[in-house]
Amino acid sequence: MNKVILSVITGLLLLTHSAQSATQTELNRLAESLQVNYQLVDANPVNCPAPHEKQCYLSALTFTSSTDIDPQQWHIYFSQLMPVYKVDSKWFDIEHINGDLHRISAKQAFKDMPANTTFAVQFYSQESQITRSEFLPNFVLAAPGLDSKVIASTKTSVDNETQLELQPYLQPFTTDAQLQVSDDDETPWMGANYLYDSYTKPTFKTAPLGLIPSPIKLEQLSSSRIDLSKGINVVAKKSHYIALMPALERLAKLGVPQSKEGIVINVSQQLTSQLPDAYELTLRHNAITINANNTRGAFYALQSLAALISLDDLTLPELKVTDGARYEYRGMHIDVARNFRSKAFILNTIEQMAAYKLNKLHLHLADDEGWRLQIAGLPELTSVGANRCFDLTEQTCLLPQLGAGINANSGINGYFSRADYIEILQHAKKHFVEVIPSFDMPGHSRAAVVAMEARFNHFMALNKPALAKQYRLTEPEDTTAYSSIQHYKDNTLNVCLDTTYDFIDKILDEVITLHKEAGVPLNTYHIGADETAGAWLQSPSCIALQQKTKIHSFNGYFIERIAKLVADKGLNVAGWSDGLSDVNVNNMPSNVYSYAWATLSDEGHKVAHNHINNGWKVVVTSPDVTYFDFPYQSHPQERGNHWASRAIDSKKVFSFMPDNLPAHAQIWRSVKHQTYVADDSQSARTADAYGIQGHLWSELLRSDQQAEYMMYPRLFALAERAWHKAEWELDYKNEGAIYSHKTQQFTLAMQQQKEQDWQHFAALVGFKELAKLEQAGRFYRIPTVAAKKTDSGIDAFVPYPNIAVEYQDKLGNWHRYDSHNKPLQAVKVRAKSINNERAGRALKLTN
Known part of the structure; x- marks a missing residue:
């Protein structure tokens, strides 16, 4: 039995005698009446206790009951992103269970908790936790033999005017001590005054002529206006017409339907261009012509027509657009594993991606907190691995994490059925979006590990040991103690077991089958391969394998072996850059996609350049600009993580120069808002990046609405940089260079040009695109003033x-x-x- 589960059960048994008098009615009443208040006291306390004296944070919880209670009868379980390691309280202890799950227990001498008396527990936690959204809801009240309940005072609510989440259990954040995590942290509090001094006023009073993403060239041919109010009449081959239908449907929603009385659009595919998805779009008063180098180009030409339209004015001047894509890979990563996203959210996201010419949906389907795809023959992956509830034995669901509460039917739980996934694939294909599935391994795999342990127990109970062991992912004799980046003690596949590779082979075959059934062949599989924390050191299988083969890196061994398995099935291999850095390049297949995610202020350009120089296709995924799960601004009420950036607004994404990563040292600051130096003199790249990808990780996103808030309008700026290279972007120096705030390579003229382009872009967002998002029902972020x-x-x-x-x-x-x-x-x-x-x-x- 899992050591963590055994510890929890033992703790509960110790309380059995004292809890015998507790009834379900009493527990229910207490869950409704107990007042819990959480306070971040200091994000940078003066004296952090050992062993984390360099960085910690100090918090306090208070409990007040309206009736007298015996605290020995209850436990409280809650999610705390960073583990508690020092408790200061006369009344309570706090124990880290696993991941972010913690348990609050009354000290043995604490026998009486009088009504209307407040009792507190202060505690120190590792590292830092500073945005309000990082202080998670849904504390669970539990007692042996009774059904657990979420404490009502720890639930969130929704503000009627903003429709944003409220956290009534969390005390206000009002000081810099709750914002800055160290003495050298210069992060500003981005209030109204700060924004006024830092931002520039809009200069456009009306909508300019243009579209997002920007084309290579837009020429106004005359001042005559073309009236599209009667619709359009597309003339094309039947197969081409069918392929263009999603774009035509979007135009119809914008008020420009397909109609025999509409202006004729002639579509041809005779354009010769080296650019991906190139097209020419010419608008005349008597006809519109599209000439593209493929069907995708024609599809994007129609999307450009939609982008030129304002909802309040369906007329356009005569003009010509010449265009083509900057990158072949223009992606968006959606994490549905940590907290589930609905099928409707994915389908809607695909439509918005296509509207702005993004073409790769990297779908993160499994992680520690959830497995989200039905796999034939392995029902436990979804029956157990797709749900978090309050079953500490984890035979029916995963441990509660990330403020999940106890409701297995809540929106954070769930999975895509085979039919759901096929529908997603087919919808993506219609919108010229490729789905790249990912089940993160060998780390970040706790959902799979727990599910396969449940499968093992099921078949062992049926006395079928061969079936039980068939896909087992762990070794009971492995005594390795480790902690993952998310503080799990048991989230890693054992890479030295043949059954691990049998499991992955099974998953791959089933996913390939789903793609075939959808009529959408699988081209690229993302193996994950990131953040593996010190596992396998005491594994007998790994010790034996090491003695036999002298493995240089167990993680590298795993990636190389899976890469061969993937390549042998005719697929491209993709993975995160940190894991791929562990491999022997000579042992990898020819087609490798590396997603370079090291932060720019921490020499992230070197990782990207090294992998490009390996001959791999590098997708730029720098978290300090492409991670949309980070806040728009450094303000406690802005949702998001904070470890790589404290502020990623649309203008920062718009300002990104993905072809010249080190150059950002001249215009940006580090996560602590400090200047930094990027030395590229010894790591110059030999080729260009393959593409760029935005990311929506979901640890702190418990609803589709929250996810949309984080994605829009930043997705516009991502699309702009993925499709279009601006004239002001600083050219890369192949001989290498050193950049800092003191260098002057990003000239005043370039800065002025960037500002002009931003004003044009911002005007298109304000006058055109936000209204289209609204019409589509998307919950975009309204800017702060x-x-x-x-x-x-x-x-x-x-x-x-x-x-x-x-x-x-x-x-x-x-x-x-x-x-x-x-x-x-x-x-x-x-x-x-x-x-x-x-x-x-x-x-x-x-x-």
Whole structure:
């Protein structure tokens, strides 16, 4: 039996005697009435206790009951992203169980908890945890023999005006001590005043002529207007017409339907161009012509036509667009493993990706917290591995993690059935999006490990040991103690067992079969291969294998063996760059995709360049700009992780120069908002990157709506950089160079050109694209307002034009802001959605 589970069960048994008087009614009542309050005291306390004295954070929990209770009768389980290692309390102990799961227990001498009396526990945790979204909800009240319940005061709610999540259990964050994680952390609190001093006002008063992503060339042919209100009449071969239908359907939703009375669109595929997906789109008052180098190019030409349209004006000038893609690979990574995303979310995301010419959906289907694809013959992967609930034996579900609570039917749980996955594949194919599946291995594999242990126990109970051991992923005799990056003690496949490779071979064959049934052949498989933390050291199988073959790296051995397995099935091999750095390059297949994710301020360019020089196709995935699970701004109320960047707004994504990674040292800062140096003098690359990919990891995203908030409008800027190379981007120096804030290679003229391009892009977002997102039902982020008190009154703006701003007076009433009649005083400022039905996050004004 798992050592962690045994420890938990033992702890519960110790309380059995004292808990015998507890009833289900009492537990239910206490779960409804107990008040829990969480406070981040200090993200950078003066004296961190050993062994984490270099960095820790100090928090406090308080408990108040409306009735007298015996604290010995109860346990409280809660998710804490960073493990608690030192507790300061006369009343409570806290034990780290596994992953982020912790247990709060009353000390043995704490026998009586009088009504309306508050009891506290302070504790130190490893590293840092500083955005409010990192303090997870749904504390679970449990007692032996009773059904556990979520404590009502730890549930989240939704703000009626913003529709954003509220955390009533979490005390306000008000000081820099709750924002900065070390003495050298210079992260700013991005309030209204900071934004005012840092951001630039929009310059466009009306929608400019243009589209997102930008084309290579757009020529206005005349001032005559083309009226599209009667629709369009596409003339093309039947097979081509069918392939263009998703784009035509989008145009119809925007008010330009397919109609015999509409303006004729002639489609041909005679264009010769070396650029991927190239096309020419010519709009004349009597006809529109599309000439492309393939069907995708024609599809994207229609998407460009949709991009040129404003919803309030279906007329366009006569013009010609010449275009083609910058990169072959233009991707978006969606993590459905940590917290599940619905099929509808995936289908909607595919449509938005296609609208902005993104063409690769990297679908992260398995991780520690969930296995999300039905696999024929292995029902435990989804019956156990797709759900988190409160079963500490883990025979029916996984341990609760990431604030999951106890409801196995909640939205964070679930999986794609075979039919669901086939539907996703076919929908993606229609939109010219390739699905790249990934089941992260050998680390990040706890869902698979637990599911296969449940399978083992099932067949052993049936006295079928051969079947039980067929796909077992761990070795009971392995006594290795390790902790993964997410603090799991048992999340890694044993890479020295043949059954591990039998399991992966089974998974691959079943996924290949699903793709064949969908009529969408599998081309590329992403094996994961990242963040494997010190496993296998005491594994008898690994010790024997090492003695036999002298393996240089067990992780490298695993990747090389799986890469061959994948390649032998006719597939391209893909993996994260850190794992691929462990391999012997000579042992790898010819077609390898490396996803380079080292942070730029930590010499991330070297990893990307080394892998390019290996002859691999490198997809740029730098987390300090492409990870959309990080906050838009460094403010506690902005959702997201914080380890690689404290602020990734759309302008930062827009400013990315993926062809010249080290050059960002001249214009950006590190995660602690410090300047840094990027030395590329010894690691110059020999070829270009293959593409770029955005990422939506889901640890802190418990709903589709939260996921959309993080993705939009940043996806626009990602598409811009993936499709179009701007004139202001700094050319890469193949001889190598050193960059810092002191170098002047990114000239003033280039900075001015970038700002002009940004203003044009921002105007297209504000006047056109946000309305289209709204029409499609997508929950985009409404920008926060930059504001400051000036001599002429409150000056306020948002980065995108055409968005209404409001200010709050001292009585709490909101008023529409008018820059021509500025208020003299204001307490808060906020923006509104395009349709004025939803408010953005409000910011306080300071003097």
